[in-house]
Amino acid sequence: MITVHHLADSRSQRVLWLLEELALPYGVKRYERDPKTYLAPEALKKVHPLGKSPVITDDARTVAETGLIVDYLVREHGQGQLAPPPDSEAHLRYAYWLHYAEGSLMPPMLLQIVFDGVEQRAPRLARPVARAISGQVKKQFIRPQQRLHFDYLENQLADADWFVGDEFSAADVMLSFPIEAAATRGMLDPDYPRLTEFVRRIQSRPAYRRALERGGEYAYA
Numbered sequence: 001m002i003t004v005h006h007l008a009d010s011r012s013q014r015v016l017w018l019l020e021e022l023a024l025p026y027g028v029k030r031y032e033r034d035p036k037t038y039l040a041p042e043a044l045k046k047v048h049p050l051g052k053s054p055v056i057t058d059d060a061r062t063v064a065e066t067g068l069i070v071d072y073l074v075r076e077h078g079q080g081q082l083a084p085p086p087d088s089e090a091h092l093r094y095a096y097w098l099h100y101a102e103g104s105l106m107p108p109m110l111l112q113i114v115f116d117g118v119e120q121r122a123p124r125l126a127r128p129v130a131r132a133i134s135g136q137v138k139k140q141f142i143r144p145q146q147r148l149h150f151d152y153l154e155n156q157l158a159d160a161d162w163f164v165g166d167e168f169s170a171a172d173v174m175l176s177f178p179i180e181a182a183a184t185r186g187m188l189d190p191d192y193p194r195l196t197e198f199v200r201r202i203q204s205r206p207a208y209r210r211a212l213e214r215g216g217e218y219a220y221a
């Protein structure tokens with residue numbers, strides 16, 4: 001039995017969506033974020049020492065890290081769905097995206113969230129200085145890095161609807177969260193029409209809609 005330890009409003013929404021795409025039975029244990037810190041509750045550390053989400057249990061196994069969870073579910077339970085054949089060139093490209101989403105694309109997105117927090121939460125007297133420093137970091141490093149990645153991703157969709165060519169795959173599920181996060185923050189439209197259309201395309205999939213019903217509130221949909 002697969003159980004998704006799902007933190008409200010988080011990356012783990014992707015795992016619910018993947019399970020719906022694969023039409024696999026699963027349970028959801030939902031955890032709420034601390035309203036002040038936005039961190040996961042301590043209870044999640046009982047499942048995995050880091051207390052991060054997603055993490056899944058599959059009978060006696062515990063699997064953490066979204067990319068590995070996606071890879072594991074497709075390999076163990078996918079019956080050949082949503083991934084190119086293991087020894088194909090397309091599979092190398094597929095595996096690349098599974099690593100890239102969290103390893104390369106998320107860091108500049110996270111930095112933005114951290115520096116937005118610095119601007120909003122600095123004590124009132126320090127706020128002008130905090131904003132000035134944060135503004136410089138965003139201008140000189142974070143935005144150019146985000147543009148580098150979005151330009152790259154936009155180009156990938158020049159000749160195909162999906163990141164591994166004409167077929168929808170679990171790589172599209174994996175890439176969804178950072179791209180949705182960018183869309184929600186107004187970072188895509190109007191400069192990135194293909195990425196904007198990608199978000200519309202994934203969000204209109206029936207399995208995506210079903211996953212929203214299972215997972216509850218999700219600010220990026």
Ligand SMILES: N[C@@H](CCC(=O)N[C@@H](CS)C(=O)NCC(=O)O)C(=O)O
Pocket residue numbers: 007009010011012038039040041051052053054064065066067102
């Ligand atoms: N690279 C990890 C990141 C896990 C992660 O940071 N998850 C966030 C949810 S979006 C989390 O659990 N945040 C709450 C916390 O850090 O306490 C993955 O993809 O699984």
